Amino acid sequence: MKWVPVFSGRHPVVFQAGHCAMTDIQATEASGTFAAERASKPPFAGINWNWLGLLPFLIFVALFLVAPVLYLVNGAFQNAEGQYTLANIIALGSDNIVSSYSLSIRLSLVSAGIGALTGLLVAYAVILGGLPDWVRHAFTTFSGVASNFAGVPLAFAFIATLGRLGLVTLIFRDVFGVNIYAVGFNLFSFWGLALTYLYFQLPLMLLVVTPAMEGLKAEWREAAESLGASRAQYWRLVALPVLTPSVLGCFLLLFANAFGTLATVIALTGSSYSVVPIMLYNQIRGNVLYNPNLGYALALGMVVIMAVTNLLYLVLRNRAERWQK
Template sequence: MGAAIDAAAADAVGDVVPARRPTRSLAWLGLAPFFGFAVLFLIGPTLYLITGAFQDRTGAFTFDNILGLFTPQIMAAYAISIQVSLASAALGALIGFFLAYAIVHGRLPAWIRPTVVTFSGVASNFAGIPLAFAFLATLGRLGLVTLFLKDAAGINIYALGFNLLSFWGLTITYLYFQIPLMVLIITPALDGLKGEWREAASILGASRWQYWRMVALPVLAPSILGCFLLLFANSFGAIATAYALTGSSLNIVPILLYAQIRGDVLYNPNLGYALAFGMIVITGCSNLLYLWLRARAERWQR
């Protein structure tokens, strides 16, 4: 009897609730431009570079281009590029963190935060020839700040050893877009610090320094390290600003790569592909570590 009742109830439910048919969502159609853009301008060129890195001029497979990366000139270029990227990423992360902390937890006027965030969104994308020209007009030998310091204070920064067309000159120029990028990325992480954690630490007798050392910084550490890696990758692949500012006076990898492919003096496109392959490996590792650290940080911010 019970089985018959259950079967009848199931039939009744089947009559009331129609069976669902699988449907294809049109939302995937909206992703078509993204996938098309990624294939045409990211995946396709990357595969082309990787393939060319292992070919000679006749198209035959070879490891000579990869072995050519270990010549003294190319190794020196990689070393300078890594040093510039590390310096700009470290200074950008440090200054950007304190700037973001000031606008999030500094109890400043309400209009400060949207103003700084808006400027950071613009400045983080300001690079290339306009940025190089701006710094030449400001800190060049005849720049506005250079002449002002010389006339008003009698300080000649170039006589003191500063040179905009040098390692530290390029690093300072990179900071213009590194600091705003750090502000944009670390601000949500600072927003994720819950007030209850500070209150609980205060109730337990922890000082401000103890709260930051034992609670806040361990929570923010994955985000800070992830931002540092992202800033490193961001500056490592920059070429337009460096080339417009220093020309060929500073032997960094992007400029050397440009010289190999353009072929004014050096012309070995397959070696250029190998240079690009090395940059892809370095920036790819940085981005993978950033994604891993961001995933760890998101666990605390939920």
């Protein structure tokens, strides 16, 4: 049972953090109904029994969320004999792994960039564009569905649309006389994946950037106009600086969303397109790296990228919320 030391090393920290918090609550609550109950147990008077109510949750999360990740993190720093080493982390620098990370990061950047830009445009159009309310309502509702319509069925939909025999491909061929596959388009490639991801990225962007768009107060625009600002100046000097933290934050969220995508890629290109999640998937199935501990390091890399992205997202979101009060 290798994981025990890791787990038991972590557990007291979690417990103590909560325990300090508890003593304050105890003080404020001392006059409550539970004071009598507590007084009848002098030997444990300092312990807050309310903690026990959280145990089922904490045990569940520790066993099935924290421990598995810590096991992998621990394994990433060990060799096959269980000695601690940095060899696996260094081995992440080998060519095939670096190119896999690079592909994943480029794909996620491109997909998040396009998603953020188009999502912003659509958000502007439906919220501030002067269109009837039902347009906005339709887009919001549809976005709720489309942002969750990912995975395998999404890949099928795009194969039926832009695959070699897809409807749009055939329309281009028969109506415009252009074989899009002959002029360089390929659904089962980098740009094909980016275009497919857009189907859930754009709606997600629309949903998460809406509060920021709505936060642009009409007074700001009126103030700018009454001071003689042009439309362009208003956007450049007022609206965009206010929107920037939100947009950057949403961009990071989209990045993380694309980075973790696996099922869509498998259904579209099979398990040979080596983005990081696919590489890890293949490693789990068949130890293609011939080194289990290197697999752990690969997983650690994914978690680190996801954690940093989400952390930055939270920081930016806090900054953005300043304007939404």
